[in-house]
Amino acid sequence: MNNKIYTLLLAVGLITLASCEKDTPQYLPYESYAYSEPDEDGGDWVPVLQESGAAIEITTPEATDSQSYLDELEDMKEAMASMTSEQKKAVKYWTNNPAIRWNEIALELIAKYNLIPGPNADGTYTLPNPSNPEGPPAFPFAHPPYACRALAYMSVAQFDGLISAWHHKYNYNRPAPYQLDESIDYAYEDNDIPSYPSDGAVVARASRNILTAMFPLEAEYLQELEEEHLESLMLSGGNVMSDIDAGVEIGDAVSSTALARAANDGMKNAQTPKAVSDSIKQAALDRFGWAWDNLEIPVRPVGLTPLFGKVTMWSIDDVESVRPIAPPQLDSQEFLDDIKLLKDYADNMTDERRRIANFWQDGLGTYTPPGHWNRIANELMVEYRLNPLQTTRTLAYMNMAIMDSGISCWDAKYYYHYPRPIQMIEGFKTIAGTPNFPSYTSGHSVFSAAASEVLSYVFPEEASKMRAWAEEAAISRVYGGIHWSFDATVGTEQGRNVAQYTIDRAKADGADQ
CATH class of the missing domain: 1.10.606.20 (Vanadium-containing Chloroperoxidase; domain 2)
Structure with missing residues (x-):
């Protein structure tokens, strides 16, 4: 074992x-x-x-002097x-x-x-x-x-x-x-x-x-x-x-x-049949004029958990209340500037950027981005010698925030159904695979920002380091060619926003008094 x-x-x-x-x-x-x-x-x-x-x-x-206890x-x-x-x-x-x-x-x-x-x-x-x-x-x-x-x-x-x-x-x-x-x-x-x-x-x-x-x-x-x-x-x-x-x-x-x-939290319905997945895609196309296409090889007919955004959240009643702003129009200057930025990263990949992209990859066969932040939390809890109750409190609130942020992220992904760079930039290649879900916002960015905010609340001495790591995790997906820069920046803001609901709940549980 x-x-x-x-x-x-x-x-x-x-x-x-x-x-x-x-x-x-x-x-x-x-x-x-x-x-x-x-x-x-x-x-x-x-x-x-x-x-x-x-x-x-x-x-x-039983009393400690009773025969049964002895x-x-x-x-x-x-x-x-x-x-x-x-x-x-x-x-x-x-x-x-x-x-x-x-x-x-x-x-x-x-x-x-x-x-x-x-x-x-x-x-x-x-x-x-x-x-x-x-x-x-x-x-x-x-x-x-x-x-x-x-x-x-x-x-x-x-x-x-x-x-x-x-x-x-x-x-x-x-x-x-x-x-x-x-x-x-x-x-x-x-x-x-x-x-x-x-x-x-x-x-x-x-x-x-x-x-x-x-x-x-x-x-x-x-x-x-x-x-x-x-x-x-x-x-x-x-x-x-x-x-x-x-x-x-x-x-x-x-x-x-x-x-x-x-x-009864709705997770059993998160992975949809193809007809439902297609209807979600069509709704985004009708609403915005764009839709994400899966460019995996071989192609899976349905995106990953299109209805995860409908799963019951821990600390937020309405996922739409934390839905981020719409991403840029595909003919906007902001979008065109991001194409230029991603091409520049791809053409001028440095060892440091590649290292960052690889370190925060957390792809198939790993414990995923949420797992990565659990490992970081484990190290901090040992360093600060937390007792078992404090430990489980830290992990509970951090993972509640991570899950809520993930639900919010998936709501945005399938509501906006935004194409990934590989779909929109001719001949573009990533160094970090091709995820089977829409681009906006970045899951890594949202998960990491939420986790880092809770850890910053529990360990205020580590706040600057935790937030810096979250921002590094976010930009790693841009370096890897998987996300637009606004997927990462808006996703980071989204994760921090969602985490605050969990932190407010934690502040009211009596542990800080």
């Missing part, structure tokens, strides 16, 4: 080191660390989907005394902030399933079908809209679950086993956060349930990961089984709520 993840991360690290210099982000492995603060009042924060931290009820724990303690000590080398490695791997590990697992699965379904022998395409996940083709195709949605639901479930866990922790105040028995050698750094219920178990169960729904062919793999994680919680000396069982109960409850929302 761990070898697969480490191999992927090693590959990512090598690619990063080979493709970037100066202060572009790099993957940094991490181990357990001392939290910057415990957030004792975290159980009072406002969840995303639950009414409150108290909404999920669990059983009152028996649990002895069982844990016996298990710790007979740990195998593999179990010790697992305890070290999962750390005391395992939400980051589950995020990395999600990124691994996104990269594995981020593959375009191939054409049939007769040239037609069969779409991945959740009712028949084995296919062919296998379900899902983890493209950027799918990826940002999977990350958002997992992160929100983790965050809501840990608010509930923090509520019960400080309501019952049951100390961790290693605090009650000095003979127990805790695997991680000491902290004063109560152990009941286990926050690690909440994260494990919620993550496993969400990822199994999103990647059904990985059900067995995810079960194995969860079992190893739950066992590691006990073998670390941090939780007895009743702590873990209570955490699992919260994880089941919160993931059930999240998956109920997911079942």
Whole structure:
């Protein structure tokens, strides 16, 4: 299990080191660390989907001097005394902030399933079908809209679950086993956060349930990961089984709520049949006098998720309220100037521009642009020693903003249906592929701007760096020849605008008070 993840991360690290210099982000492995603060009042924060931290009820724990608890303690000590080398490695791997590990697992699965379904022998395409996940083709195709949605639901479930866990922790105040028995050698750094219920178990169960729904062919793999994680919680000396069982109960409850929302958010209708796709294209042609044509080879008959712009947003009621201004007319001076600009970039490609285009490519077989920003967030959360509750809060709001921005971006893409440079500039070639959806606005730009704004809110000391990286991600698509410059500039503004709705929501959840 761990070898697969480490191999992927090693590959990512090598690619990063080979493709970037100066202060572009790099993957940094991490181990357990001392939290910057415990957030004792975290159980009072406002969840995303639950009414409150108290909404999920669990059983009152046994007293620490009860025979049942003392028996649990002895069982844990016996298990710790007979740990195998593999179990010790697992305890070290999962750390005391395992939400980051589950995020990395999600990124691994996104990269594995981020593959375009191939054409049939007769040239037609069969779409991945959740009712028949084995296919062919296998379900899902983890493209950027799918990826940002999977990350958002997992992160929100983790965050809501840990608010509930923090509520019960400080309501019952049951100390961790290693605090009650000095003979127990805790695997991680000491902290004063109560152990009941286990926050690690909440994260494990919620993550496993969400990822199994999103990647059904990985059900067995995810079960194995969860079992190893739950066992590691006990073998670390941090939780007895009743702590873990209570955490699992919260994880089941919160993931059930999240998956109920997911079942009705409209994503199942995002990939349309050809007739619907053609009608969307015709509406844009009638409205504006232009339409995007897919120039992929071989050509797929339907664009990627034309109705993703109709999916329910997290923090905005009406997607049209954040729809950007119309792109330039095809005979305007602004448009003609952009043709000249793109030709100049193509004719005078520098090593630095090529490096930037390649670094932010995040195409097929990768964890996509949303995944790239999750990796950046993971590094920052370790650097600033965030506790598990703070970690899931950061990931939840960032991924909510990324998903909302993606929905807004796809609304604009298929409303305006704007042609890409390769369609409008004779003989023009890209260095970054040909995406199967309209040009305006740039998904990379919108995703990156939204993510960078949330990270700037959580880590204000890093704001200038985060925004600079977002702008670099945006211009990378222009360097690559995939987008017009106004796709990137307007997309960046769009992502920042959408993210502000999420940030306003975060500012009202009680964590900043």
